[in-house]
Amino acid sequence: MNFEYFFRLFFSGLTRGSIYALLALGYTMVYGIIKLINFAHGEIYMIGAFTALIVAGALSLTGMPALAILVLASVVALVYSSMYGYTVEKIAYKPLRQAPRLSALIVAIGMSMFLQNYLLLAQTSNFLPFPDLLPEFSLPESWGGMVNGPQFLIFVTTAIIMVALTLLIKFTRMGKSMRATSQDKVMAALLGINVNRIISYTFIIGSFTAALGGILISSYTGQINYFIGFLAGIKAFVAAVLGGIGSIPGAVLGSIVLGMAESFAAGYISSVYEDVFAFVILVLILIFKPSGLLGKPEVQKV
Amino acid sequence: MKLEAVKRSALLAMWFILLTFPVMVVRVNTVTGVVQWRWSNLVLVGLGSFVISLVWNWALARTAGRGGEAAEAGATDEATGGSGLRIGERMSDLRTMLSEPRYRTPAYALLAVVIVAFPFVMSLYQTNIMISALVYVMLALGLNIVIGLGGMLHLGYIAFYLVGAYTYGILNRFFGIGFWVALPIGAALSVVAGILLALPVLRLRGDYLAIVTLGFGEIARIVMNNTTKFSGGPQGIGGIPRPTLFGLEMGLLGVTRYTYYIIVVVVIITVFVVYRFENSRIGRALAAMGEDEIAAQAMGVDLTRMKLTAFALGSVWAGIGGVILAARTTFINPASFTVWESVIVLCCVVLGGMGSIPGAIVGALALILVPEYLRAFSDYRMLMFGAVLVVMMVFRPGGLIPKRRRSYTVDVAHEEEVVS
Numbered sequence: 118m119n120f121e122y123f124f125r126l127f128f129s130g131l132t133r134g135s136i137y138a139l140l141a142l143g144y145t146m147v148y149g150i151i152k153l154i155n156f157a158h159g160e161i162y163m164i165g166a167f168t169a170l171i172v173a174g175a176l177s178l179t180g181m182p183a184l185a186i187l188v189l190a191s192v193v194a195l196v197y198s199s200m201y202g203y204t205v206e207k208i209a210y211k212p213l214r215q216a217p218r219l220s221a222l223i224v225a226i227g228m229s230m231f232l233q234n235y236l237l238l239a240q241t242s243n244f245l246p247f248p249d250l251l252p253e254f255s256l257p258e259s260w261g262g263m264v265n266g267p268q269f270l271i272f273v274t275t276a277i278i279m280v281a282l283t284l285l286i287k288f289t290r291m292g293k294s295m296r297a298t299s300q301d302k303v304m305a306a307l308l309g310i311n312v313n314r315i316i317s318y319t320f321i322i323g324s325f326t327a328a329l330g331g332i333l334i335s336s337y338t339g340q341i342n343y344f345i346g347f348l349a350g351i352k353a354f355v356a357a358v359l360g361g362i363g364s365i366p367g368a369v370l371g372s373i374v375l376g377m378a379e380s381f382a383a384g385y386i387s388s389v390y391e392d393v394f395a396f397v398i399l400v401l402i403l404i405f406k407p408s409g410l411l412g413k414p415e416v417q418k419v
Numbered sequence: 420m421k422l423e424a425v426k427r428s429a430l431l432a433m434w435f436i437l438l439t440f441p442v443m444v445v446r447v448n449t450v451t452g453v454v455q456w457r458w459s460n461l462v463l464v465g466l467g468s469f470v471i472s473l474v475w476n477w478a479l480a481r482t483a484g485r486g487g488e489a490a491e492a493g494a495t496d497e498a499t500g501g502s503g504l505r506i507g508e509r510m511s512d513l514r515t516m517l518s519e520p521r522y523r524t525p526a527y528a529l530l531a532v533v534i535v536a537f538p539f540v541m542s543l544y545q546t547n548i549m550i551s552a553l554v555y556v557m558l559a560l561g562l563n564i565v566i567g568l569g570g571m572l573h574l575g576y577i578a579f580y581l582v583g584a585y586t587y588g589i590l591n592r593f594f595g596i597g598f599w600v601a602l603p604i605g606a607a608l609s610v611v612a613g614i615l616l617a618l619p620v621l622r623l624r625g626d627y628l629a630i631v632t633l634g635f636g637e638i639a640r641i642v643m644n645n646t647t648k649f650s651g652g653p654q655g656i657g658g659i660p661r662p663t664l665f666g667l668e669m670g671l672l673g674v675t676r677y678t679y680y681i682i683v684v685v686v687i688i689t690v691f692v693v694y695r696f697e698n699s700r701i702g703r704a705l706a707a708m709g710e711d712e713i714a715a716q717a718m719g720v721d722l723t724r725m726k727l728t729a730f731a732l733g734s735v736w737a738g739i740g741g742v743i744l745a746a747r748t749t750f751i752n753p754a755s756f757t758v759w760e761s762v763i764v765l766c767c768v769v770l771g772g773m774g775s776i777p778g779a780i781v782g783a784l785a786l787i788l789v790p791e792y793l794r795a796f797s798d799y800r801m802l803m804f805g806a807v808l809v810v811m812m813v814f815r816p817g818g819l820i821p822k823r824r825r826s827y828t829v830d831v832a833h834e835e836e837v838v839s
Contacts, residue, residue: 153626154626154629154630164442167442168441168442170447170449171441171442171445171446171447172441174445174447174448174449174452174454175445175447175454177452178452178454193441197438197441200437200438201438204434204438208809209809209813212479212813213812213813216812216816218625218626219566219570219572219625219773220812220816221812222572222625222626222629223572223765223769223808223812224808224809224812224813226574226762226765226808227766227804227805227806227807227808227809227812228805228808228809229805230759230762230801230802230804230805230808231802231805231806231809232805233801233805234799234801234802234805235442235802236442237801238798238799238802239439239442239443239446239460240442240446241446245447245448245449245450246449246450247449248449347758351630351633351634354630355630358627358630389641389644389645390641390645392637392641393637393638393641393642395634396631396634396635396637396638399630399631399634400619400620400631400634403622403623403627403631404619404622407622407627
């Protein structure tokens with residue numbers, strides 16, 4: 118057994134899992150509140166990465182220092198993705214609150230397709246190299262070779278976001294309103310919670326974390342395209358289901374398990390079937406433990 | 420009121436200008452380091468979103484008014500609400516007219532003449548387009564069983580199409596099997612694949628079902644992409660023979676016409692079978708399941724059997740369509756079977772009206788033929804499909820031609836006479 122190879126796969130899985138986690142958080146929050154798979158979530162992640170690329174590309178010509186570009190591009194991208202998330206909810210999901218689930222799902226797919234092609238038409242169909250934004254710093258010698266600077270940055274960011282979101286949901290007024298809305302929308306409205314606003318907040322927060330994931334992974338892998346969001350979105354959803362949909366620690370745990378599983382399967386079994394493993398895991402988890410690793414079993418109501 | 424709407428739309432237009440600014444205006448080529456500023460797009464987005472938001476809000480108000488939910492849908496909306504109703508009425512007028520034999524017979528006769536004459540009047544190119552459109556009609560009719568009747572969102576439908584196409588391709592490549600033998604084999608294998616997919620997803624519903632079926636479709640494509648020895652890998656399989664007729668030499672034009680007639684006959688059979696199915700015992704049980712699984716189960720509907728039936732009956736048409744596609748294009752590769760193909764079929768069903776047979780036909784014809792004739796806008800095809808899904812679901816969830824349940828009316832006044 119080659120330990121170095123093992124640990125390299127381990128950390129690459131952890132990186133992948135952290136990115137899935139940033140996406141899965143949005144899925145799980147939106148699902149918790151309006152019980153809808155937001156297929157367009159992956160596109161928000163892609164738009165976040167693209168906006169960062171555009172801003173960074175335009176700014177790099179002005180000869181700004183790299184750190185300033187990184188901060189500016191990230192801030193603009195995060196703000197814009199949150200705006201996209203907000204707008205998508207208002208256009209597509211709000212009119213369908215009372216409609217059957219099937220309609221809402223179809224709208225979500227339509228929205229995802231629309232956003233993908235919007236980027237394709239307005240920008241390009243080619244892979245674009247992503248500017249190297251993440252600062253390269255060296256880690257202590259004992260870590261060297263197995264985990265690099267950007268990977269470390271990705272773990273830390275994910276951990277911070279997860280802790281912040283947990284605190285937000287557990288201890289703030291907004292978090293309390295979110296939990297109330299996800300339990301019972303009508304009752305929450307009766308108690309004076311502005312349900313529409315809470316749903317908008319959820320979308321904004323979800324889009325924010327998704328875009329963060331988009332920027333991090335794009336600067337890590339170094340290239341982006343208009344369709345990077347779709348598969349990542351689907352896999353993040355799988356991760357959210359794996360962890361137990363509606364649960365924030367579950368989403369992170371599920372993402373890391375999925376990222377590891379993919380990384381090890383690709384490293385030890387076969388890399389061409391990398392994308393298949395996620396779906397196999399999904400089918401297995403849905404058959405044997407539909408509530409996920411940390412989720413509560415759902416009682417079906419008549 | 421009017422001014423208010425204009426002001427609102429203007430604000431929205433500003434919002435969209437801001438929102439789309441980086442993506443629409445700036446284009447950065449990170450390889451050459453060239454930044455393009457396309458300011459004209461700004462005007463385009465502004466004007467476009469202004470007009471769209473005006474129409475959108477008007478339509479939204481109208482839909483709300485028609486639903487009877489908004490109390491304000493008073494005198495002002497009555498005038499606007501009328502046009503929507505009028506379209507609906509016209510549609511049902513057409514239907515009642517068609518249900519009378521006096522009009523129905525000539526209408527069908529005319530349709531038959533058009534269908535038969537089509538490949539002789541139109542060019543080879545047009546006939547080819549029509550063949551693909553008709554293949555999509557079949558796919559839409561098949562998917563309609565799963566989605567429209569069974570209420571199960573199936574996003575891996577194209578996998579069965581792939582099974583059909585690859586059955587013919589591979590059987591021909593290794594065993595030299597011809598079209599007519601491959602057709603039933605392709606259909607049978609699709610059914611088997613449909614049941615194999617249905618087994619693990621029997622307990623799933625809604626969103627989970629959608630994701631798992633999507634995953635299944637992707638797995639089928641990835642497997643075909645990677646088993647190079649068996650399926651040709653990304654290059655696919657070429658040189659698949661066109662359909663034969665007792666070994667007759669027909670030439671390209673002849674064989675295209677022949678393929679056209681094959682698909683027409685198959686579509687007619689499909690329509691007939693699906694129509695009969697819909698009103699059968701199983702069809703109605705399936706529709707009940709689509710409405711409410713628990714209620715249907717309580718009424719004695721065997722959900723397991725129904726789901727398997729729906730998947731099997733939905734996939735058989737995709738299998739047949741796949742074989743015909745392989746025979747028409749003589750070349751298949753995995754890139755033609757992505758998730759988005761499944762979504763296009765879904766789009767056909769949604770546009771026409773979920774659960775409605777004429778809807779599926781009209782939806783598929785419209786969505787495949789219109790982009791072919793509007794070549795100038797062909798880049799916008801997928802964008803439009805996405806928009807169609809959103810707009811239809813928001814404003815007309817029943818589709819262009821909503822499904823109509825077979826209904827029975829009892830005339831209370833004459834009931835005694837009827838009974839006695």
